[in-house]
Amino acid sequence: MCYIPQKSKYDPDELGHFGIFGGRYVPETLMPILEELDKRYREYRFDEEFWKEVDYYYKDYVGRPSPLYFAKNISEELGAKIYFKREDLNHTGAHKVNNVIAQGLLAKKLGKHKIIAETGAGQHGVATATVAALLGLECTIFMGAKDVARQELNVFRMKLLGAKVVAVESGSKTLKDAMNDAIRYWVTNARDTFYVIGTVAGPHPYPQMVRDFQAIIGYEAREQILQKEGELPDYVLACIGGGSNAIGMFSHFLEDEKVQCVGVEAGGLGVSTQKHGASLEKGRPGVLHGQMSYLLQDEDGQVLEAHSISAGLDYPGIGPEHAFLRDENVVKYDNITDEEAMKAFVWVSQKEGIIPAFETSHALAYLKKIEDIRGKTVIVNISGRGDKDMIQAKELLDFN
């Protein structure tokens, strides 16, 4: 038996609305393309053959199931039971590949042999280039010119994998602008090009589809914790940029009263400054990149630039389902500063011998913010490994 998504009470309506959030805010040219994608995805959503194929790659290519590791040393220090869901052990080093494999297979079923993707630091770009190589798809990655310069190694990696990398020179030359240009390219080439969106954002059906593709994380984690502990955890923690690793993990715990899911946003230099990525905490509802959600914006609706030490959380928006879960008080959201995240990065590296990604370090730092953690069972989603952050970490930390 393999993982197949199930209908959830948190599914959006027919047009992709989670309450007031989500929807489709795109140029008319893309509407028929999205309607077609939605229709086809509905056919495959519960289709056993499709999921068997996904499952084959999850197991033999990605290396799933990822372990649920009991973090003994940290547990002892905190007087709690802390488990790590090891998405960092996936091929390509993060949860991103779960989604890309499934979207790549879907693209092929739709008869589209060209795929595009946006990327910030390059993780989603690398995952997409990897899957394009695997499935024989032609791949173009849009990346802000500033990020291209900062993430030279990932740019090389994508090129090595056979992808074309477009340096986006417009706007702030970062992830937001990479997504703008990916959308522009998509509007122009939608008939033969599949857009592999990297997170639970964008126009419907992407937020729902990417959630289904990442929900393997929570599906496994639930089974694993019940096996190890015989009961559900008290807390489930995950970091949030767009929010795909978090939704993937939370989706199998949302309906359990006992479990408190906590999403951790990038607090940057502090949410009282202008330099953070905390859209839920400091933004208000608005429309960007095809969806309505919480958005960092000024009084005229101009989108503000986000800031985080981790490129993966450096985005002014957030997936619409998170906006909904926040307003409905289903999930608790908080934030962690750059400094707190860096401390957790060192802490977990030295206590457990696991170097987490800067993004993941935000979720880990939150362990120290849970006041009643003693005696509790907690799962932290280790969304990615820290290899990609080594150059930046070397500049920030001094162990001499």
Added chain:
Amino acid sequence: MKKLVAYITTGYEDNDFTLDLIAALKEAGTDALELGIPFSDPVADGPVIEEANLKALQKGFKMQQLFDLSTEATKLIDTYWMGYFNSFYAKGFENIAQIASERGVKGFIIPDLPFEETLRYKPVMENSGLSQISFVAPTDSKERIAKVVKDAKGFIYLVAYTGITGSGTAAPLETIIGEVKTCSDTPLYVGFGVNEQTAKERAKGVDGVIVGSAFVKVLLDESLTKTQKIANISTMARNIKELINE
């Protein structure tokens, strides 16, 4: 007589200049005006209009400038606001509809607000006497066209090709024009990539054309004085108006 609609980015130059330009456009035969609202992330626009958007924001564009300009512009010519949905939503949709209505604006053109998402704002638009301009694209099926243009007001905006403003080659549009015409009597205007070279061809079978990037390109040309910009744009408008009515 086929109509010419001109798009101008608000706030790229000060309002006095823009009003002089609007008067010159009107004089040259322009029938209606789209006042573009600069936005930080204009995903439906090509490099020319994007640059004008970002430059206007760098010059400190605020929505109040659009409101002030509209009070005067609407006295000269039929005026629509063209912008991305977040600019409307951030001010409160009902509130901005009222502001527009008070200033005599005819309607809204919002490229990232497709038909389905316009429905909830329909009562507000109707109460304010504003038209929500409907878009039709070359990717649309016959069934979708019928749905989208059924209650179209003002005019219908036909996107000439799959892509962004100011680029691309037009797809053959006869079929789609025919389909729109069987469903609606609302005037049908074609936009995207219309300039002096393409206007005559693109105007075939439709009731008018929308010109944006071609004008804005002149606005962005820093080698020209303000007077030259106005002269060049109005010559271009006059030529296009003649070409589409040949």
